[in-house]
Amino acid sequence: MQWANFLAKEAATNGLSLEQTAAFVNYFQTENLGKREAKLARELNVDIAAFTKWMGELYEKFAQNSPELAISNSQGKLEKLQAHLKAKYNSDLDVLKPLAAMKLLKSLVVRERLQQEAWVARRICKFLGYLPLALELVGRYLNKMPDLSLKILLKRLEKKREEHQAVVNANSLMPHKYAVAEVFELSWEQLDENAQSFGCLLSLCASADIPLSLETIEDNKKQKLNEKAIADLLELHLLQQKSKEFYRLNPLIRQLFQIKLNQSTEADEAKTKFAAMMLEVAKLIPQQPRPEDILNLTRHIPHITEVANRLCQYLSNENLITLFTKLAWFYQGQGLYQQAEPWLQRCVKLTQNHLDSEHSYVAASLNNLAVLYESTGRYNQAEPLYEQALELRKRLLGDNHLDVATSLNNLAALYETTGRYSEAEPLLEQALSLRKRLLGEEHTDVATTLSYLALIYEFTGRYSEAESLYQQALEMWKRLVGEEHSHVATSLNNLAAFYCYTQRYREAEPLLKQALKLRKRLLGTEHTDVATSLNNLGQLYESTGRYSQAEPLYQQALAMRKRLLGNHPDVAISLNNLAALYRHTRRHKKAKPLFEQALKICERTLGVSHPTTMTVRANYASFLREAYH
Known part of the structure; x- marks a missing residue:
């Protein structure tokens, strides 16, 4: 029953619907883990397509709070989620056999001390429910109190149970956790005020490794106070060190620290402080993160996400928009669009619901979401957002503003992608003129617009003009960014x-x-x-x-795009290209299904009249005439 309760709590925490909760709890019940999805779907009285859809959606919800899940694009996602849940449930809450419990206690406390009151030691193990975490805490506590008799310790534990029964009930602690809560109370009393506050602040972090680099603290006094707090928490096993500069709170210890924080008069101050700290880290996320950025920032993402999901009220609307946008950039920059999208959608809702409809943040959030939709081939969804952003920026800022130039460029790029070159060209010319006037001839935004305009010239047959602009853009980029x-x-x-x-x-x-x-x-x-x-x-x-050199490159590109993009026009292009290669090398059985998949994706994402769709359709028709006539 404990595992079932844990699953139900996780479902609620991650905002699963009633249908998703039912699918989730049933799927991850221990007795169901070996069952096929079709059988579980029947037991839930739903079709397999709905069941698969629910499971996919709930994985993405968990991935929002756990970047280690979000970064996985491989198969076996649900197996990875199962392992994640098991790790979070924590083996510390498994119940030991009485002899094993005594053995654990003997490894923590001087043997002679236990031998003097052996019967009391056994009663303490029983009182603590033979829980490893509770025994670890009590062993550390005894080491801090070398003159304390086990008999007095047991009385203290019994008293704590009486005093804190109402507290643990009010905070939804399950009965098997009471023993840990009682030892925690004794350990809490051993901490000074600084260590107590530090533990409470750490409890606002996500259930993930916590990066603590004290060397970055410039205030020597504060650095020493934090060092002492960490040492005190480690000594009592209230904090674990995973590696250099990485620590972790046991999920139950974290919950108990949160209870203490919420009971104090400093709760709002601590939450405001923590939210501000995570905001400052989030501001370091660039729009196009490099591999070293991803490496450095990944460890902070769970804790930034925790603020975004749990502590929104402690940030201003402006800062919350920044937080959502930066989280989206972290995922979008890696091609993880499914993880980026909810943050940008929340950003649009926030700006529209909490700010004046005529506000620059509304235009920015619409533009950012449109960029993501365009990146994932959803051009019909992107276009109205780009148009709204452009019109809003013109009304708010006038025609002579850089944000207007950005919107002109973005909408034109979308028109170009969808084959509407005559609509794109005047917008790009306006954007280029505006950017040159406001930024000068030598600027990265000017180089970007030159590249888009070159593409229009290329597709409309003006090759000498196109080549000149491409070369200008390349040389400008080299001069400006190296x-x-x-x-x-x-x-x-x-x-x-x-x-x-x-x-x-x-x-x-x-x-x-x-x-x-x-x-x-x-x-x-x-x-x-x-x-x-x-x-x-x-x-x-x-x-x-x-052909022998082309094939492995096509295969690598296709596999990578499938992993990163899913059903996207770029996947269709890779399918078409590999199919064409198979056609040229007379491998018709391999070519046919790839052409069919490519056409299906193009028609669904681009529409039947898009130039790319028509090209793929023509390639498929030509292939059929050649192979089967």
Whole structure:
């Protein structure tokens, strides 16, 4: 029953619906773990499609609070969630056999001391329910009190049970946790005020490893106080050190510290302080995080998320918008769009519900969500948001403002992606003129708009104009950010793609290889931009008849895009390209299902009349005529 209660609590904590809760609790019940999903669906009286949908949605909800789940894009997600839940449940709450409990206590307390009051020691083990965590706490407490008899300790524990019965009941502590709560009370009394406050502050962190780097504290007095607090908490086993600068609170100890905090007069002050601390860390998240940024920030994400989910009221609307946006950027920059989307959606709701409808934050939040929708191929959802953001910015800021230029550029880029070049071109020209006027000729935003305008010229047959703009943009990026930058890699890729489009393969190949190498070095090997470079280099090899070199690149790009993007136009492009390669090498059985998948994705995400959809459809039709007639 304890595990079932834990699952029910986790379902409530993560905001699962009634249907999702039923599916979740049934799926993760110990006796059901070996059952097939179809059988569980029947037992819940739902079809398998609904059951699968619920399970997928609930995984994403858990991933919002646990970045170690969010970062996983591999198969076996539910098995990973099961392991996560088991770890969180914590083996410390498993009940030991009486002899094992005594053995544990003997490992913590001087043997002679226990032998003098052996019968009392056994009664203490029984009183504590043979729980390892409670025994660990009581052993540490006894070591702090070398002259305390076990008999007096037992009386103190019994008294604590009487005193705190109402407290643990009011805070929904399950009966098997009472023993830990009583020893915690004795340990709490051993802490000075500073250590008590520090423990309460740590309890506001998520149930994850807590990074504590005291060397960054400039105030020597504060640094020493924190060092002493950590040492005191460690000595009493109220805090565990996982590795250098990483600590963890047992989930139950965390809950007990939170109870203490909420009973104090300092609760609001502590929560405000903690929320402000996490906001400052969140502000360090760049819009396009590099691998080293991800590495450094990942350890903080659970605690930033905890503030976003549990302590919203302790931040102003402006700061909460910043927090949501930064969390979205952390995931979006890794291609983890499903984890980014809820934060941007919450940002839009917050601005629309709590701010004046004519507010610049509303326009910014609409624009940010539109960027994500465009990144995931949901162009019909992105377009009205871009249009709303543009009109709102024009009303609020006038026509001569950088934010207006950004909206013009973004909407034009969407028009270009959806093949509406005549609509995109005037918007890009306006954006370019505005950015040059406000920022000068040498600026990264100017380089960005030049690249988009070059693409329009390329697709409308104005090749000499397109090449000139591509080259201008590349040289500008190099001057402004240096040659070791992801924007330089993108610009190299753009120019190379143009050379491929105009069949200048010898000029394109070294640029594509340079872009791929740079992206791997800067972004890591698992990134959508790396997949794009692999795909583009594969296309060049295929176009020049080097099929054996093209195939593994196409396969790598397809697998990576599937992992990172799901049903996305880029996945369809990779499917189409690999299918075309199989067609050229007369492997028709392999080509046909890939063409079919590519067309299905294009029609669903882009629509039946989009240029990419029509290209894939034409390729499939040509393949069918060749292979089956």
